[in-house]
Amino acid sequence: MANQALHTIEKKAKQLLWKLVGACAGKAPSPPGLPLDFTSINSVLVIRPDRLGDVVLSTPVYETLKKGFPHLQISVLVDSAQSELLADNPNINRVFAFNPKQPLNVFRQLRDEHFDLTLTLNKTFSATATFFSLCSGAKIRIGYEHQENAWAHNIRVPVQGPPRHETENNLEILRALGIEKLSSQPRLYFNADETQKITDLIREYRSSPDQPVVLVKSGTRIAKWGWRWEKFRTVIEQLLESAQVWMVNGPGEEAELENAIASMQKKPQLLPLLSAKELALLIQECDVLLCNHTGIMHLASAVDKPVCVIFKHGEIKRWGPLNSASVVLEERDDDSLSADTVLDILLKMLNTH
16 A cells, blocks of 8 residues: 555656646647648657567558658667667668667757657657657657646547557557558568578577477566466476477576576577577577567567467557467466466467467
8 A cells, every 4th residue: 555655646746747847848839730741741750768579569650651651751769779670671761779878869869850740659658758759849749648748749649548459559649640551560670691690590400390499488577577487497398399499588597597408307409699680580480489478579470470478467458469370378466377288389389380
């Protein structure tokens, strides 16, 4: 109860702070007529300074805009940790990489630009995204309607509505502008070096071309959101009877995973640390991905590969995998999901793949 009360007080304080900011900043310019006339718009800034999955699932927005209006100069602002995801994307003219430790660097860059339109994709209020929308200087600013920043946008999309996948939440911003032809499939684009690296890696690690390959990512950003390693281990050891199992890890997870694998009688292949785009390419070449609800699942959506994903937190309707052959399993606050259940699902997925 005490934590809930503190959370409520903190939320009220933030709302008050942003109302004061709004009072100082003044109202946004009058809203334009809708549907929006894109013939008079040349430059667009799309803002999504979030985690890996958020950025991957925003890519249909860029494709929709570029296909519908090829003349647009499309810029994207993302966290610097995710900027490489958008490299080589033909729908994007420029990526602004936001370093949370040096926010003024991007502020200076935006100040020198002259955007006609900003799209803030965050359905949950983001002070960072709001700040950069204001810094853009754009006369047309669109975003989801929140108490904190309703004054910042002159086109506001209601937060309330039917549960939708995050790709659809992002595209709802475009629907509000009157855009009807929408691209909904997330996509990443790869260069020759990335492709060659994964080709060489597969050649090195694939011992039998006749066996399916299951890629496993057991780690997660927050420990309580992850399925227990002991269960992963049981599944992996059983899978090794009929499939190859490759494991990948994130930065800082290498030593712990190496130690865990060392104690196994039957050992999976531990692959070297890869960039997010390289990992997406690798997923594309494997048969099934097994993971927790974490960013790697969205990489699989971007290359249209099936996932067996374990949700211990989050909304499945909003954040689930997009490939139709994927399977979502839940284990929320208990220890109810057995290794046998996951193994059976994986074997069925491999047999029908």
